[in-house]
Amino acid sequence: MRVVTKFGGTSLGSGERIDRAADSIAEVAEAGHEIAVVASAMGDTTDELLDAIEFEATDRDEAEIVSMGERTSVRLLKAALTARGIDSVFVEPGHPDWPVVTNELGEVLPEETRRRAQALSRKLGDVVPIITGFLAEDPEGNMTTLGRGGSDTTAIMLGQYMDADQVVIVTDVEGVMTGDPNVVEGAQNVGEITVDELRNLSFRGAEVVAPSALSYKDEDLTVRVIHYQHRDILSGGTTIEGKFEHMVDMREEPLACLTVAGRSIRTSPGILHKLSGALYEADINVDAVASGMDSITFYVGVDVADTAENVLHDKILKTNTLSSVTVTEDIAVIRVLGTEFPDQPGVVQDIVGPLAGAHINLVDVITSATSVAAFVPWADREKALEIVQNAF
Structure with a gap:
């Protein structure tokens, strides 16, 4: 050896x-x-x-x-x-x-x-x-x-x-x-x-x-x-x-974006747990989660979007800090995986800039230490994938 x-x-x-x-x-x-x-x-x-x-x-x-x-x-x-x-x-x-x-x-x-x-x-x-x-x-x-x-x-x-x-x-x-x-x-x-x-x-x-x-x-x-x-x-x-893996990958099936708004989400412990737990109990897989100033967004498959909306709506009715849920369907996600992202300034710009230059609307961007996920309209997915592949 x-x-x-x-x-x-x-x-x-x-x-x-x-x-x-x-x-x-x-x-x-x-x-x-x-x-x-x-x-x-x-x-x-x-x-x-x-x-x-x-x-x-x-x-x-x-x-x-x-x-x-x-x-x-x-x-x-x-x-x-x-x-x-x-x-x-x-x-x-x-x-x-x-x-x-x-x-x-x-x-x-x-x-x-x-x-x-x-x-x-x-x-x-x-x-x-x-x-x-x-x-x-x-x-x-x-x-x-x-x-x-x-x-x-x-x-x-x-x-x-x-x-x-x-x-x-x-x-x-x-x-x-x-x-x-x-x-x-x-x-x-x-x-x-x-x-x-x-x-x-x-x-x-x-x-x-x-x-x-x-x-x-x-x-x-x-x-x-x-x-x-x-x-x-x-x-x-x-x-x-x-x-x-160094790769650019696109999910084959479209996603739905469910955004829950609430005036006190940031100051109310356990909100994410309640919402994600309810989706878990309904056997709904969550592809990604993002949070805003007063909102939480879940990305799920479009085939379970209606069920997910009803599950989250039920939690809204029972939680006085939450206001409403809205759904946007037919979203694509393109993920870029790389080993040195935290040490490479401008990685997100390398994705966002070319997409903006092609007039492709960016629904969301979610980053981790080793990946960047760009969410775009489903109709623009092939063009967006080509742009991101060319960038990396």
Whole structure:
């Protein structure tokens, strides 16, 4: 088995933890598996180095300064493995085997990085490379970085390019949890989660795996997240399944838009629960939900629009904060899924602008961390789909 494992800053935050990491790496190597290691800076070293820069440093100088955290980690791990009789080598920018190449903006050059990563992979089994995470170099050999979460990106990207069977992210949480264990009682480990689910959680604050890293995962690459106290790298934690799809998709059947208005919706707890619960009890699937200043809109299939209208109307009669429900039928929805939306300013404009230029009315736009849904009149769906496809 070929494994790429990444040790986060917390998992290397002390001598004891470095010893634990070295033990787990040695066990995998001694069992006959091929393993490459990606190391983050110890603890909060990167933040401390950044805080020390109280002057106008060039990007190149800043990269050289913050690189010292990762450079220290790989040396410590290499020494710990040598003490255990494991043949290892630390690999950092400037090393002949260095794999990660970017342009001057820190954008990965995939062809060159893949070529170098595959060359490095051919040495696995004979030696354990310990690679600095987060860091990269441009084609001229100048230091660059991959940005926040760059060590995760290094690990999953190398796992992909080195044809690894598994990428294991070793961090300070026991995989993905049902809730923040520091806030909620009884939080449990989620044994499996999809890339789509995890990316949405990550973009909304769940610090498990950097969202940008997951764009390098495909169906064949197993990615797991384990706690640094979990000594066995090859078991436990949370398995991340699937791959993130880049696509433009249009629902084949038309939708109806049901808008419930109420003067105190924003200040009345439980309104959304009452309305969506009533639709659930009527076995009506809701495709999407949007909220306005004093309204809530549900999108459902046109075949159940009449039933849904009656269900919502019944709730209006029983709730004094709600005023009326109105229905608009024959609406199409076009969804754009992408991996980097939160980091790409103007994504919504790239959809809205061309549609407006074609004089297509936009009924609604609903966004999430990884998708944008545009609702347009059903009669305009084919033209709108072509416009959005051309934009992406």
